[in-house]
Amino acid sequence: MSLVGFAKVQSTRNDSIRRAILDSLDLIQYEFAKEIHNVVIKPNLCYYWDYTTGQTTDPKFVAALIDVIRAQVLSDVNISVVESDASAMRCKYAFKILGYEKMAHRCKVDLVNLSEDEHERVEVAVGGQSFRFELPQTIKSADLRVNLPKIKYMNYTRISCALKNIYGCNPYPNKFKYHGKLDEVIVALNKVMNFHLCIVDGNIVSGSHPCRLGLVMASRDPVAVDVAAARIAGLKATPRHILLASKEGVGSTSFIPKGIAPEYFEKRYPKERAIDKIMKFAYKFTQAAGLDKRLGL
Amino acid sequence: MRLGLIGLGYIGKIHLRHCLNLESVELVAVSDLSKKALNFAKRMGAKKTLSKYQQLLEDPSIDAVIIALPTYLHASCAKSAAEIGKDILVEKPLARNVTEAREIISMARRNDSKVMVGYDMRFSPPFCALKEKIESGILGDVQIAYASNIGAGPFFHRAELGMPKPVPTWWFQKELTGGGALMDLGCHIINLFRWYFGGIASIRSYLGYRYNLDIEDQATCIARFISGPVAVINVGWFSQESQKKVELFGTVRHAIACRTAENRVLAAMKLLATRSTQYESTYLRELQYFVHCVKHDLPPSPSGNDALKDLEAISLAYKNQISLK
Secondary structure, eight states: OEEEEEEEOOSSSHHHHHHHHHHHHHHTTOOOOTTOOEEEEEEOOOTTOOGGGTSSOOHHHHHHHHHHHHHHSOTTOEEEEEEOOBTTBOHHHHHHHTTHHHHHHHHTOEEEEGGGSOEEEEEEEETTEEEEEEEEHHHHTOSEEEEEOOOEEETTTEEESHHHHGGGGOOOSOGGGGGGGHHHHHHHHHHHHOOSEEEEEEEEEOTTSOEEEEEEEEESOHHHHHHHHHHHTTOSSOOHHHHHHHHTTSOOSOEEEEESOHHHHHHHSOOOOHHHHHHHHHHHHHHHTTHHHHHTO | OEEEEEOOSHHHHHHHHHHHHOTTOEEEEEEOSOHHHHHHHHHHTOSOEESOHHHHHTOTTOOEEEEOSOGGGHHHHHHHHHHTTOEEEEESSSOSSHHHHHHHHHHHHHTTOOEEEEOGGGGOHHHHHHHHHHHHTTTOSEEEEEEEEESOGGGGTTGGGTOOOOOOGGGGOHHHHSSSHIIIIIHHHHHHHHHHHOOEEEEEEEEEOTTOOSSOSEEEEEEEETTSOEEEEEEESOOSSOEEEEEEEESSOEEEEEEEOOOHHHHHHHHHHHSOOHHHHHHHHHHHHHHHHHHTTOOOSSBHHHHHHHHHHHHHHHHSBOOOO
16 A cells, blocks of 8 residues: 555645645655655646646746755756656747746756657557657656646546656657547656656646646656545546556555545545536447547647 | 639638629639649549649639638739739738838739728628618718737637647748738728728737737727827737627717627528538628629729728737837
8 A cells, every 4th residue: 555645735835845745755754765856847737728727737846856855865956857848738839828938947947848859669568569769868867757647637548647747758659549449548658758756736626617726736656646636526436447446566555645635635625526427428439430520620 | 704713721611602602603614733622623623623723813704803812812812813903802911011012012003903802790780780780871070990909810720629730831921911910800900990080199008928829819090080080909819718809989979799609500500501610691781782893893892902001000009019018
């Protein structure tokens, strides 16, 4: 069983976010190793939606974590904040629009577009199927890889959190092509990228509508984080990609909650409404029937 | 009337649906660089699809063209169309700047082509009703006008379905757009207010850059009209919720017109049933009016000259920026 720490951000101030990150790490008894030289931080950047929508990691959250790492490891540790191009998003613009360029300049860290990074081919098996990906050099050479996901509903996997965020480490831009085997691909990428720590930016969450939840959740285990996230978001059954990840040894579906009770956040999370479910169903239906293309949506 | 449609992006597809549905129109050909878009047009019923708009313009059987291309292509395409005497409905803004707009107008004048600019708010019933109220005198003298045109701008593509489409990168380049939210959304309001109140005496702007781009994503303008009213105009690309709203404060009465985003379920059902949503129906009225003007040899409004004056006002607003430090 893995430890999952639940801490609360008391206000929107930067020092409050930093305090909550430290609390969540204390709860899981996490200590940064002193010999770390290269750190990779993977926020969740989604399209060009800024952090107020709850869809993307707040650059203030990333800056707070950078402060924590520099205070606890070495002040001159190399830190890279990474993301890759996606079907509907280009890092070149997302870093600028979402405030990451300003943050990187202020915190003196590198922003790396993994789609432009050097990489090597790796092969990994999931559920008897073999997958090939490009492993970016920046991720491969890092001593510490930190995953900073969001908790949100997603059409294909029902929930997006720690495991799904690593999907964005795949440098191949047209990720839409993986949607047919999304669960397997997510698990495969988690096996390849091997992140060490996950800290969820649940300060503002999207849910059915953006809401200030004030949650910071930390764990070494992405599967445990996703099980907790699914529970907070009100999902009754554990989504398939989480179960598959557990089966493949990425982590454990059982966890020991530490700090504030998860029920506190579960009560406050803006759950999916019936209308949202209908819209998702209608959208899936129009796609399956090819109506979206016929109507030019 | 025989029409050609150039450009099959978001607005181009709306025009396509209407051209195919309108009895008084025969859509002779469509053109776009994207094969996918042309295939879509074929599936919808377009008879002839071309990858180059020059081929479409060479067709002598086409009376008029709709230009729904990115802003930076408006001038070259509109000038080519005007040169061979086609009447033109071009999407707003007419061009990236005043110089390009003047070139289009001059070419159209030389070749006796009509130029109409696609300001859809001019065909939206609530905003047309305000014009009637002003002219009827029911409001008295309008002293203050307030407008907001707020939305997601170029970031809206399919975002409401949670499956955003890529934003064409020309949107992020000032040299291709001519400006940001003020150009994209402000031109609607400036044109509408000029329609209501006449010429602008002076205009100033405050520009915001939340998204750290070279182009503004929000603007607040204050304008004084020669006829008296003072207007405050707010435009922005920063919100996932869209709203177009105009408030007029007269010496006798006040009036409001507002257009918010349609209910998604109802809009989808209407689109399936009628191939046009409430939002899109303003484009239908716009097209019907353009066809009427061409058929009966009438000067269209908003014309190229109107749009030139809008661009002059926008250019002045960019020049007269207010600093709020």
